[in-house]
Amino acid sequence: MSNIEKITAEDKASILVEALPYIQEFYGKTIVIKYGGNAMINEELKQQVMKDIVLMKYVGIRPVIIHGGGPDITSFLKKFGKATEFISGLRVTDKETVQIAEMVLAGKINSEIVNRLNRLGVHAVGLSGKDADLIIAHKKLAEVHDGSDKVQHVDIGYVGEVEKINTPLINDLLDKDYVPVIAPIGAGKADESFNINADYVAAEIAGALQAEKLLLLTDTKGIYRDFEDKSSFISTLTQNEAKKLINSGNIAGGMIPKVEACLHALDSGTGKACIIDGRESHSLILELFTSQGIGTEVVR
Numbered sequence: 001m002s003n004i005e006k007i008t009a010e011d012k013a014s015i016l017v018e019a020l021p022y023i024q025e026f027y028g029k030t031i032v033i034k035y036g037g038n039a040m041i042n043e044e045l046k047q048q049v050m051k052d053i054v055l056m057k058y059v060g061i062r063p064v065i066i067h068g069g070g071p072d073i074t075s076f077l078k079k080f081g082k083a084t085e086f087i088s089g090l091r092v093t094d095k096e097t098v099q100i101a102e103m104v105l106a107g108k109i110n111s112e113i114v115n116r117l118n119r120l121g122v123h124a125v126g127l128s129g130k131d132a133d134l135i136i137a138h139k140k141l142a143e144v145h146d147g148s149d150k151v152q153h154v155d156i157g158y159v160g161e162v163e164k165i166n167t168p169l170i171n172d173l174l175d176k177d178y179v180p181v182i183a184p185i186g187a188g189k190a191d192e193s194f195n196i197n198a199d200y201v202a203a204e205i206a207g208a209l210q211a212e213k214l215l216l217l218t219d220t221k222g223i224y225r226d227f228e229d230k231s232s233f234i235s236t237l238t239q240n241e242a243k244k245l246i247n248s249g250n251i252a253g254g255m256i257p258k259v260e261a262c263l264h265a266l267d268s269g270t271g272k273a274c275i276i277d278g279r280e281s282h283s284l285i286l287e288l289f290t291s292q293g294i295g296t297e298v299v300r
């Protein structure tokens with residue numbers, strides 16, 4: 001007999017009733033979810049994440065999905081014979097790379113997520129930053145930390161920084177009951193495309209919408225003081241500690257944009273920002289509808 005079969009009818013009812021205060025708290029609220037490429041591991045997990053989003057929608061939450069797809073971009077670059085390089089968690093992006101990134105993010109991953117959500121009974125709409133100028137962007141330089149207080153700025157090509165979000169478009173879609181699914185490609189003013197780290201896009205959108213929460217789904221339990229030491233898990237990370245850990249190199253690679261994104265989202269009016277484990281079954285509904293705090297909450 002599986003564990004779920006051992007749960008009595010009374011247990012099942014009390015699990016549902018325990019969710020009631022959280023359902024009331026989030027009813028009508030906007031929650032921005034960043035669905036990272038490293039959390040898109042297998043069919044079962046992908047489908048669980050989709051079901052969690054559908055459940056959120058059906059209990060009256062306004063979910064907005066920003067997706068990544070870094071590992072898929074890397075494997076397509078390889079097929080085209082192109083190498084991958086990251087600087088401070090950002091992909092070095094030449095003209096061909098931005099075309100491939102746009103093809104993979106807007107063409108492949110976005111439509112896959114939209115289709116899955118629609119099959120599960122919500123009306124999802126896929127957008128890239130170019131649709132109705134959803135994301136206007138300009139060039140971003142990478143910041144390289146060398147352990148001292150000095151920061152070096154490095155040109156990494158067609159990597160963008162968000163300049164403006166078409167907030168009314170997202171609100172219109174939410175008001176009409178659609179679930180927006182957004183690919184992190186920015187529209188440049190000279191007709192160029194920009195590849196933007198999805199964490200930054202999610203933060204800008206969470207701020208623009210004054211979202212209740214920003215949830216970043218990734219492939220670790222959250223943030224560690226020392227990534228090699230699993231006993232150094234941090235459940236609440238302050239801005240001061242974040243800065244120290246980035247400067248010392250303890251927060252590195254793809255975790256840097258995530259932490260910066262959380263701090264920016266909080267600064268621009270998002271209620272809460274959390275990094276949670278997208279590899280854990282139903283991490284979204286556990287985070288939202290139970291008292292079980294999972295992941296790392298970033299605070300000012």
Ligand SMILES: Nc1ncnc2c1ncn2[C@@H]1O[C@H](COP(=O)(O)OP(=O)(O)O)[C@@H](O)[C@H]1O
Binds near residue numbers: 070252
């Ligand atoms: N201090 C840290 N705590 C947790 N993860 C860290 C830390 N420093 C670096 N990382 C790395 O950041 C990764 C998450 O970023 P990334 O691979 O870009 O994920 P995603 O595809 O979800 O955006 C983790 O898998 C881990 O390797």
Ligand SMILES: CC(=O)N[C@@H](CCC(=O)OP(=O)(O)O)C(=O)O
Binds near residue numbers: 067069196197254
């Ligand atoms: C500039 C930059 O790094 N862009 C990212 C965009 C995709 C992304 O953010 O994907 P994940 O969320 O899966 O990491 C990239 O090219 O990988």
